[in-house]
Amino acid sequence: MTRKGRRGVFIFSGLGLFSLAAALALTALSDSIIYFYSPTDLIAKKISEAQRVRVGGLVKKNSKFVESDGVTIRFIITDLENEVTVKYKGVLPDLFREGQGVVTEGQFDQIGIFIADKVLAKHDENYMPREVADSLRKSGVWKGPNLK
């Protein structure tokens, strides 16, 4: 095979691979992107039950309540303007605290309660997930250091 021919084979297979990867990536992206909403955003948007979303905000003080089965926990997420009730079955992460920021992931049920299957307590040294800080800033109630 000539050098040119060989190069052709490699370019062709490279392009083929690239197209395959692009197709995979685009399909996967459209299927698995999860949007983040604050409670105020949710009022405007109509989220269907099938859609996986993330909801975040501050955990409302004194809203944490353990249900009778002992492992399902209910609490309220607020952005100081609107609220969402969340139910989560499992053990909450250590960094979960009332009055502090939290991000949850899951789906809404028919009556508008958010059934979370993941509670994310990922945040930086200032204990505030960035998404929550941004949404609080947008609603004008941010009282912390201006990091941006």
Next chain:
Amino acid sequence: MIGEIGHFALILGFFIALAQGFLPLIGTQKNNRHLMTLASSSAIAHFGAVITSFGCLMLAFITSDFSVVNVAQNSHTLKPFLYKVSGVWGNHEGSMLLWVTILALFGATIAAFGSNLPRGLRARVLAIQGLIGSAFIAFILFTSNPFLRLDTAPIEGSGLNPILQDPGLAFHPPFLYLGYVGFSVAFSFAVAALLEGRVDSPWARWVRPWTLASWCSLTLGIALGSWWAYYELGWGGWWFWDPVENASFIPWLIGTALLHSAIVVERREALKSWTILLAILTFSMSLLGTFLVRSGVLTSVHTFAADPERGVFILLLLGAISGGALTLYAIRAPLLVGGGLFSPLSREGALVLNNLLLATCAGVVLLGTLYPLVLEAVGAGKVSVGPPFFNATFIPLVIPILICCPVGAMLSWKRADLAGVFQRLKFVLLFVILIILFTTWMHGVKEVLASLGLGVAAWLIIGSFVQIIERGGFFKVPLAQALTRVFNLPRAAWGMAIAHGSLGILVIGITVSSTWQIEMIQLMQPGETISIQNYKITFKGTNSVTGPNYSGVEGEFSVTRGGKNITVLRAEKRYYPAEQSRTTEAGILSTVAGDLYAVLGEISDSGAWSTRLYFNPLVSWIWVGAILMTVGGLVSLTDRHFRVGSPKSAVKQPLSSPP
């Protein structure tokens, strides 16, 4: 005083690095021998300055000198000694100092052990290292100085995030940095080669050991981080496709491609452009990772607090270093004339496919990592791209690599006989098909992916050793003779077999622990027993525990199997008063067959505790696989041909080459 010495040493290091950067390059242009040899001495001096600085910071941490801002923010007198030391790199400023120290270390090592490099090449390589070093020291001095002083020193420090007070995590950054930053050597060699206008077999022979050593270290660093996440974060998971994990994985993928591509340059003087590009990209991806973690565009337990000034600085550095190198590549690449011709069906061809696939994998992971950032930057909302995306894209791309691996390793150079290779592998193939059928029969078609995973793993493990078996002549000559033959095989052959085979062990660990993990969440009263796998776990209740800088509650779970006592798992919930935060420590029993994993939740009003119990089958095979891969790499590294006589050109070299 120590802080000032450290600060001064760092500033000195900056100027030495600048000299190391510019003077040798001028020397190569002007054919000035003295300026060129200055590269080695300045590299060693640079290292001396930076290590002094690092040592001073470490001393400040160990003596709990809270007048240094960095120590006050990140340390505490009650912290155990190990974590006082590891606290040096547990924060942004200190970890950047570790970064530049390792960069300087590599430069000094090249200076000390590279006396057989041609003078011009050595001068250029060290100059690039010096330039990179000076850029990052400038970054530290201007935006992230660990030696700033507090006017009134506090009596006590703010402590270190308790999650980081852990042996696994104490060692994770040094190994990671030895890897990441080690790839700067390959980068410097690549840019130096582009400046010289020549890439040849001796060049590859010099680059390979450095790349291999960095790769081994990065593999270990990633494995340590993953293992830490598994036992510390309490979810039994060990990889979350977190952007920061991805930031270390992408250089690893491209570094693996580089490792293999360099072989072709050395053996056949082909794939030169590929190898140079991969060398530039690997370090660029390391820098990108550094940017992602430190700029504040991501939030994660891994990231350091946001500071836009730092982010912009690093982005500029990234642009200058990578952009500069890539521009040079664009200009100079046509000079890199290819060597031997080869058919697409050959070992070279297989390695090109390997390059393509690994680069695509890296690209896809990069896409998933950057996509949320890009969307947010253009104001299209906050999204998160999680494991579903990565699993859907990465896994289909990595499977061909795993399947081709044993085959490619057995192809001959230039033009290979694929049918012949399959002939040699026919028994392995038969065995693999049997395994797939058997697992599908045992667990149903529902778990067919797991069956395929196990099949691929078996293919890797056995296929990688077929060559060794053939070369030993097993079944053809007496066993003793075969064993001797095999023992005397070059270490590179063993290294390859071990590394590829342990990839298979890794795949088994991943497949089995993901598919057949058992999770049980429930309330348990003291005295209650639960069955999981074939173990019986009895919750014995809790007692209080105290440590050097924490206090907490420990839940005892006694474990029995078949009536016999196995062990007592202790799951803790700790409170660190200095840092005012809590951690959960899981109680783990690790066996070859799997891990029992117990996590204590919260106490309910009835006095019962919520608990999470897991059985993670074969999960320790993941860490064992990763460690063995590193061992394989190290075995290769000690191969004679890396040590015996570096190639010296037969023809007398001009001291510099035409621009």
